[in-house]
């Protein structure tokens with residue numbers, strides 16, 4: 001557990017970057033610091049590994065005062081992913097990843113072997129280990145940065161905008177992999193981002209900071225969306241709060257049997273099975289949904305092949321978040337949302353009105369008067 | 378004219394003896410190496426320290442200003458001052474060496490400092506952040522990344538010192554400068570031109586080992602001298618059945 005207690009940082013030029021901030025980051029959970037640029041996120045993060053010394057207040061990790069420890073020693077025990085990657089350009093990728101174990105005295109051969117395993121763990125081909133950082137794409141470099149931070153298997157990780165330097169598609173991918181990895185490793189993580197969507201997606205707890213280094217609200221993502229503490233937080237969260245909050249609420253919705261045809265069936269077969277609106281769901285031989293087709297629009301003699309499928313229409317899982325279930329209905333060309341089971345096979349379809357009925361009967365998200373003092377999920 | 382230079386350069390008489398080409402060449406190389414070692418021992422640690430701490434940048438500016446001091450004038454002034462206090466030949470050697478060291482320092486100091494300065498702040502920050510001590514940051518990160526510019530500085534210094542070491546002859550010392558000065562005095566233009574040619578060839582010859590050094594010690598990650606590999610993001614697609 002990382003604990004900041006009444007921490008203040010005033011820079012020599014008088015800027016108060018962090019003002020009397022108290023925060024607890026529970027074990028094995030991701031605590032995200034989010035806020036506009038210049039609000040003191042990086043300063044707060046760097047006071048945990050003493051890259052910046054607080055002006056006053058205390059920082060402890062598992063009850064140990066970090067200010068009482070040797071700074072270099074302390075940092076070797078904390079994984080640190082810095083904002084701009086910060087890979088060593090003169091070292092190969094595997095040597096970069098092995099940097100901390102080598103500092104700690106691990107024999108070189110063993111450190112490099114371990115580095116290759118870590119590359120694999122973060123989704124990189126271990127063969128990339130022989131390259132130099134300049135030979136990697138931005139997304140690959142970010143992965144190497146994460147691998148380096150993990151190399152000595154530290155219980156605590158600090159991450160400063162680890163996914164900011166890549167395009168949105170790669171970022172999504174890195175975030176998903178990061179969550180999978182955290183599911184396996186269960187590190188105690190403090191992460192900084194200016195992207196509220198990233199904070200809500202990744203955080204078990206989210207601390208919204210406002211300029212001047214004060215916490216405007218500390219809450220779980222669902223609570224944040226349901227009960228922003230003040231106008232600043234509400235503005236920062238942005239639009240679609242109610243809809244985004246559904247991303248944290250899962251419930252079963254009524255499912256309807258959906259007539260299907262197999263890929264390769266004739267158009268006349270499909271026409272016979274289509275609903276009154278003319279749409280029919282196409283599945284493969286394992287009953288995995290492939291898309292919707294409207295036989296009336298197709299030449300009568302042909303068969304249903306991939307070109308006949310209408311694009312669009314997201315899939316939702318049976319016990320997935322209501323946001324995805326509702327979206328499946330809204331995005332479907334037939335307005336019937338496709339719901340799949342855990343194996344990806346068709347479970348049935350849902351209707352937007354029925355999903356909304358389920359939402360209306362749901363309990364409101366927990367009361368704002370219940371701050372997060374309870375341990376992480 | 379050219380014929381007489383070639384005659385001079387190729388006659389065995391001009392190569393042998395205490396004042397022959399071979400002896401002068403070795404003297405010249407000796408001065409150059411002595412000066413370079415002294416200058417490097419002063420300028421490299423100083424440049425590393427200034428780059429690492431960010432303190433004392435004015436020293437780099439000051440050293441560069443030294444380049445404006447006329448070498449010959451300084452040499453004569455120093456010789457006059459030191460002649461009474463130094464014994465024997467050292468009275469001539471020490472001023473020459475000082476002048477040449479002062480000439481070599483700015484290039485090496487600027488190169489070293491600029492090399493450390495050019496280190497990506499993110500890499501330096503990461504080095505501290507993963508738990509390197511100040512010395513480790515300097516030795517394991519800043520110095521290796523500074524090497525290309527540091528070696529450029531050394532090479533510039535070598536060229537300058539080889540060319541300028543000819544002035545030592547003005548105060549009665551040896552080296553290839555003797556052929557230039559004595560040749561002028563005795564109107565033996567073949568030896569003057571031949572001496573100048575030898576200086577130029579020596580400068581090039583002494584540059585070669587540094588070029589080799591650079592290839593050996595500078596990481597391919599810095600020079601781009603890497604095998605031609607095309608970075609490619611492994612293809613990853615969302616898991617089947619994924620949504621939004």
Ligand SMILES: Nc1ncnc2c1ncn2[C@@H]1O[C@H](COP(=O)(O)OP(=O)(O)O)[C@@H](O)[C@H]1O
Nearest residue numbers: 011013015017036037038039040041042043044
């Ligand atoms: N070394 C420094 N000296 C003076 N002011 C600084 C320094 N570092 C950051 N600041 C100021 O402190 C505030 C917080 O900075 P920072 O923690 O980097 O914010 P964030 O990471 O949230 O963008 C900003 O106003 C910034 O200008």
Ligand SMILES: [Mg+2]
Nearest residue numbers: 041042043083
């Ligand atoms: Mg920042």
